[in-house]
Amino acid sequence: MSQTATAALDQPAGADLSDPGCYLNRELTWLAFNRRVLREAEDDRTPLLERIKFLAIVSSNLDEFFMKRIGGLKQQLGAGVQERSVDGRTPEQQLRECQAEVMAIKERKDRLFPELVSLLRDAGIRLSRYAELEPADQANLRDWYLENIYPLLTPIGMDPAHPFPFISNLSLNLLVSINRAAGERGPRMVRIKVPVGEGISRFVRVGDSSNYVPLEDVIAHNLDRLLPELEIERWDLFRVTRNAIVERYEEQANDLLQIIEAELRDRKFAPTVRLEVSAEMPPVHRGMLAAELGLDEDMDVFNVDGLMQRRDLMEFLGLDRPELKDPVHHPIEHPKLVDAPNIFHLIRGNGPLLLQHPYESFSTSVERFLREASRDPKVLAIKMTLYRTARKSKIIEYLIDAAENGKQVAVAVELKARFDEEANVRWANSLEEAGIHVSYGVLGLKTHAKVIFVLRRDYDGLRRYAHLGTGNYHSGTARLYSDLGLLTCDPVLGSDLTELFNFLTTGYVANRRYDKLLPAPTHLKRALLAKIEREVELQRNGGEGHIQFKTNALEDADVVRALYRASQAGVKVDLVVRDSCRLRPGVPGLSENVRVISIVGRFLEHTRIYYFRNGGAEEYFIGSADCMKRNLEDRVETVVPVDDPDCQRALREVLDVQLNDRRSAWDMQPDGSYVQRTPGDGDDPRGAQEQLIALAQKRARATGRKKLQGRGKRRARG
Incomplete structure (x- = not known):
């Protein structure tokens, strides 16, 4: 990224967190992400048709950038807005710098296209x-x-x-x-x-x-x-x-x-x-x-x-x-779900399940959960949030089946999901025609949470089951985006979700209490800032503070300031941020304890993980929210703690694989530019996503071996 694009300081920013030079521009860092995507199209290590795909993705992304971001800046300019962003730019300055950056990307695309056409010709x-x-x-x-x-x-x-x-x-x-x-x-x-x-x-x-x-x-x-x-x-x-x-x-x-x-x-x-x-x-x-x-x-x-x-x-x-493409990827079935006759019995008896998409199948986990809920005579009610879904959606089909099977079904449909409004209006009408209670979220807020909530009459009474995820209930993107989900029957979370859906269907906040769930806009931001401050206090008292976030974007200025203060106190901060990032890592006196990496690979990174060392009593959270002001203050989001040791180990594996990636990871520099890592001697030459595919396949093979061993023992006993 250019010096103009980053507004890099000539001198270290020091401890003055009010200095605009401490912060990078949201729009320009998003364009920098597209530079990294374009690099995949330029990289001859990438199969040819995948290079074509990345070029198409950048072109599509720039269309959306003009529709949303340039359109918004032009509106501000037309309205005479002179308010500066946290990085010190007026709308006019942002507009001009964005235009220059877009031109630079366009020139790279124009140089690359004839080269790719020639390579296609060579391939017939x-x-x-x-x-x-x-x-x-x-x-x-x-x-x-x-x-x-x-x-x-x-x-x-x-x-x-x-x-x-x-x-x-x-x-x-x-x-x-x-x-x-x-x-x-x-x-x-x-x-x-x-x-x-x-x-x-x-x-x-x-x-x-x-x-x-x-x-x-x-x-x-x-x-x-x-x-x-x-x-x-x-x-x-x-x-x-x-x-x-x-x-x-x-x-x-x-x-x-x-x-x-x-x-x-x-x-x-x-x-x-x-x-x-x-x-x-x-x-x-x-x-x-x-x-x-x-x-x-x-x-x-x-x-x-x-x-x-x-x-x-x-x-x-x-x-x-x-x-001419990446090797075909077939998601595995989650090992605990293989041969499980009833998904509710499995969740109740084997504890929570962490789902990793697209490495693990969406259809045999999330869709199965809803399908069984729609048909199980012991299920009394299903409640769900719907932000985006596929054009031919099994999710919608199962919700309608549930209603036809006499279950209470309530769905919070987000009509304002950008570019999916028309589809969501259509789904809302279809659901209402099936007798499903449809609400459109809360006045003034987008409902971005990803939750399925099932109430079932078990042998010992009413029990609440749930899926909470980081991605949309969309079977298509579940094969293209990296996301996480949690299947659980934790009674405390179940109580929290009851409160959440009462909020969604009434719009009435009141003094709703949440014991585990961290919902936005009421609790999440305050909790994140408090947990960052707790790491600071532990560090000052002789501990080893450590924070790790994996998120699509880090834009909220309050969170950035808190992370700067943590770094200044000596807390180690690892950030895996896909695109927009206001924080400048490695600045002496400001962020020398912070590193920021971005992963660009065959799948779109969409997972959100929040980790705090907490003096050794480690905390892991997953959820729907990015560290953006709009997510934390203007949307209904859900972030959920992951307490189960097996699930925590799986999250640790994801974080470690990505932080140690030597192929598809990019290190952010203090000026906001990025440098792509290259494998050295002894390094794994595969990117993080390829490694996670291999780890998923290893889990599947291990499950297959156990099944064969179990059958052998049964035959021997027979």
């Missing part, structure tokens, strides 16, 4: 232009286009009788210039939306070959049917990104569902925050588009060399070329 996969095809192939593609794409296209002219059309968010568009003779009527320019998505691939396969042509290229070279008898002067591509932040005020709403539906409509017409155009587009056309969309041509318009909308390159990961 061609990404071609329509004009490069043989005439017979062009004719076949034209026939396919006329049958499958042509009926979907709607050319829209632009002239005084046809005003500039609405351009939908993230759509890919052709701008066609018509060479009109003097005195002729008709538009001089036509816009055509490229219909990518909804079952239409971006890259069109040429016959049965491994040759692919971008869909927009096929359309552009067959405009004669769409615009008959017109002389096409030229065509260019453009794409717009719109602001995703269009929230309305809940306090004035009688129906949150209607408000969310209105927000979705608002977002469709939200202001444009970015325009991407073909690098060859004439300046006059570029300027016209910028003016029509209300954008600053110097700040908001980006020339794209080569392929536009590179997020669509993810399609190539579907090719049947295993030699």
